[in-house]
Amino acid sequence: MKQIGHLELPADLRNVEKKVIRLEYITLVYLTTVVLLMYLVMGNSQAMKTAWLEDLLGMVPAIMYLVAVRHYNKPPNKKFPYGYQRNFSIAFMAGSVALLAMGLYLIVDSSAVLISGDRPTIGSVFIFDKQIWLGWVMILVLLYSSIPAMILGHKKLPLAKKLHNKILFTDADAQKADYTTGFAAMVGIAGVGLGWWWADSVAAIIISLSIIKDGFSDLRNAVFDLMDRHPEHVDGNGRDELIDDLRKHFANLSWVKEVSLRFRECGQVYIGEAYVVPNDPKVEPSKIEEALQELENFDWKIRDVTIMVVNELPEELE
Numbered sequence: 001m002k003q004i005g006h007l008e009l010p011a012d013l014r015n016v017e018k019k020v021i022r023l024e025y026i027t028l029v030y031l032t033t034v035v036l037l038m039y040l041v042m043g044n045s046q047a048m049k050t051a052w053l054e055d056l057l058g059m060v061p062a063i064m065y066l067v068a069v070r071h072y073n074k075p076p077n078k079k080f081p082y083g084y085q086r087n088f089s090i091a092f093m094a095g096s097v098a099l100l101a102m103g104l105y106l107i108v109d110s111s112a113v114l115i116s117g118d119r120p121t122i123g124s125v126f127i128f129d130k131q132i133w134l135g136w137v138m139i140l141v142l143l144y145s146s147i148p149a150m151i152l153g154h155k156k157l158p159l160a161k162k163l164h165n166k167i168l169f170t171d172a173d174a175q176k177a178d179y180t181t182g183f184a185a186m187v188g189i190a191g192v193g194l195g196w197w198w199a200d201s202v203a204a205i206i207i208s209l210s211i212i213k214d215g216f217s218d219l220r221n222a223v224f225d226l227m228d229r230h231p232e233h234v235d236g237n238g239r240d241e242l243i244d245d246l247r248k249h250f251a252n253l254s255w256v257k258e259v260s261l262r263f264r265e266c267g268q269v270y271i272g273e274a275y276v277v278p279n280d281p282k283v284e285p286s287k288i289e290e291a292l293q294e295l296e297n298f299d300w301k302i303r304d305v306t307i308m309v310v311n312e313l314p315e316e317l318e
Contacts, residue, residue: 008073010300013163020159020168021069024062027152027175031059034145041137044120046113047188047203048138050106051181054211055145057102058178061171064091068167072267082304086226088267092167093222100215107208114201122192135189142189146182149175161234164268164301166225169234170218181207228264242299243270249298255279255287260313271304275313283309 009017034055042048068087076083122135153176160169184203191199221236231240243263250259257279263272288307295305 009163013300016159016162017069020156020163020165021066023152023156023159024066024171027062027171028059028066030148030152031055031062034141034149035059037141038145041134041141043122043134043138045122045138045189045192046110046120046201047185047207048142050110050204050207051142051145051185053102053106054181054207057099057211058149058171058174060098061091061095061167061174064095065165065167065171067091068267082266082271085267085269085271085303088165088167089222089225089265092170092218093226095167095170096215096218096222098215099211100219103208103211103213103215107205107212110201110204110208114198114205117197119197120192120200122189133193135193138189139186142182142185146179149178153178164234166221166234170214173235174214180210184210225265231263231265231270240270242301246274246298246302249294250274250276250291253291255283258313266303269301269303273306273308275308275310277311277313278309281311 035052038048038052038055042052065088068091071084072087074084122133122138126132153172153174156168156172157176160166160172184206188200188203191203231243232238233240243261246263247259247261250256250261255278256276258277260275261272262275263270288309291307292305295302
């Protein structure tokens with residue numbers, strides 16, 4: 001029997017993980033260039049400042065993932081007998097808190113600027129001895145901050161589902177929808193160019209609301225996972241049917257009369273207990289060991305299952 005608490009991904013998923021790691025390093029290099037360019041051209045535009053901070057914050061999930069992926073499969077020890085699977089859950093929680101906190105700060109900051117009536121100014125720059133409105137440069141930088149991010153998001157999204165990794169899914173989903181932030185900031189800059197001074201702050205508020213929405217949703221899911229909620233799909237579309245399939249698997253064992261399961265998410269994997277009422281009260285230990293051996297090949301996400309033989313199923317699990 002394999003060591004409990006230890007996870008070794010199947011060979012195909014190890015290749016997926018390597019691909020994700022490469023994409024996350026590419027993401028960090030790309031976002032670094034985005035953050036530098038936006039800082040150089042943002043001037044006193046509130047929309048550009050908000051988009052810049054969002055892109056800066058967008059580096060957090062990638063960093064969190066790369067830190068967690070280095071430790072999640074370390075063997076269990078006396079200090080951490082359940083292993084290090086929750087590294088990803090903690091990373092998801094930390095990223096969510098940072099996102100929500102930044103969103104709340106930005107909406108307060110942007111609202112204060114709008115209420116105070118501060119009028120942003122977008123000047124001009126000289127490029128090859130030609131005077132160009134800085135707003136056009138800002139829009140080009142925003143396009144650069146949006147289009148490659150969308151491509152990266154679309155590439156990472158299916159990989160996040162394969163690995164059942166929520167911080168990776170959140171990172172990919174946010175990048176896939178990054179065009180909304182860029183579009184809102186572009187509208188705000190264009191509004192300033194047309195003389196609508198308030199458009200800049202309104203665009204910043206819209207971006208801030210989007211950040212708050214994502215941060216609150218992610219934080220809610222992270223807290224629920226740490227509270228041992230029933231396993232759900234990585235995209236949040238309801239309970240994972242894998243647990244129902246596992247219940248059917250147990251029910252089909254010749255020595256099992258009734259079964260009830262209690263599972264929770266632990267990072268990328270599910271751990272829990274199977275309460276079994278046997279056909280024969282005298283169950284041989286070899287039957288239980290055989291059932292545990294079969295689970296090793298059932299699905300890679302099913303880990304650390306405890307089979308408990310009982311006379312009747314606990315009522316709270318019905």
